[in-house]
Amino acid sequence: MMTGRHTMEQHRHTVEGTDPGLFVEVHEPATDAGLRPVLLIHGFSSSTKLNWVDSGWITTLQDAGRRVITVDLPGHGRSHSPEDLDSYTPSRIRADLLQIVTDAGARPLRDGDPSTGLDVIGYSLGSRLAWEFGATQPDLVHRIVLGGPSSADPLAAFDLVAAQRHLADGTPIEDASTAGLLKMAQMLPSNNLFAMLSLIEAIKGEPFDPAEAAPHMPLLLVAGEKDERASTMPELASIAGKRGGMVETLVIPGRTHTNVITSRAFKEAAVEFLGV
Amino acid sequence: MAEISFPLPDLGEGLIEATVLDWLVEPGQQVERNQPIVELETTKSALELPSPQAGKVVRIHGAPGDTINVGEPLIVFEVPDDTAGIVGTVPKDEAPKRRVRLSAVLDED
16 A cells, blocks of 8 residues: 555664664655655554554655655564663663664755755654654754643553552552553554563653753644543643744544544644645 | 445454544545545554445445444445456456567478
8 A cells, every 4th residue: 555665674773782673664655745754653552553554644644745764662563572671761762763764864954955854743652752852853853743742651650560460460450541551552462561561661760751851843733632641732832832942733623542543634734734 | 337335344453343433435436446435443543444446435334433343334336347246456358468470481492
């Protein structure tokens, strides 16, 4: 169903320490619009396939003439599940993403050259990573679209001890958010449960603090009307707005945190927002 | 003209049903093969289903919010008679493109 060529690779270019074996694909459009590449960052316990391919995002972006870079997060999709905790820390993931987009041809922004820089679309946990990536890479990132974003960090609040006890002997998990996230992590046989828990543990060591470093480039925040996790979206918009960045928000009627991803309105808004 | 009905396909991962989020096509509309036709939600994710067939949409089953079981009718297409009966497109009977020139080999004798 790809309309253009695409290349895939197990990412081999290590930033530091062990090779996390991240699975990277570059999806070329049939007709290139001449704009900078778009990096897609999927959510927790999802994958490039589930979050971006099956939902129709890759073809939508390719049809808009965009070159798309996808990467499976460590322990997700076709990426490896490293044993060292360091490979799962948000800061290490951001460093790996920077190396990946550089290897895929993204170049620092240059005034008047629309092929330079990088656009980023993140979803859920991917939105958190995109927010931080934009905040730390102002010379590279042009615009960001955040789907299902939250100023809180449900993964950092995850009760790891209760989850491990539940997995060992079935003791019920009291915290509803923890129980829900664990169920999500167990649902996909393609995702390694040990790696999901390692990711959570690493995130607990580096919880999301949107005010600590906020992106200054234009942002589009999108959430379903029924997305409880994204009820804090206005807070994110306010933090970025105070830093002087242009912020747009879009609420999709009737949609939840899970099913906003296929929304036409979401895709069309993203393509338009990034098409400058 | 003939009608071809397509059921909700096996979505893998042991899924037995899906909920319709939104139809992207409507009866009377001409669609291409692989064009997204419907947004569905399963217990694991939301996805777009590509059209298994080129043709005119006759009927769609399930309004937004309705649950459809794998194997139950999802969409019906109207197609020319000569393409009915098989899933997918059928190669047309076209004149062979390769021309073979028959030339007599003259007996030198």
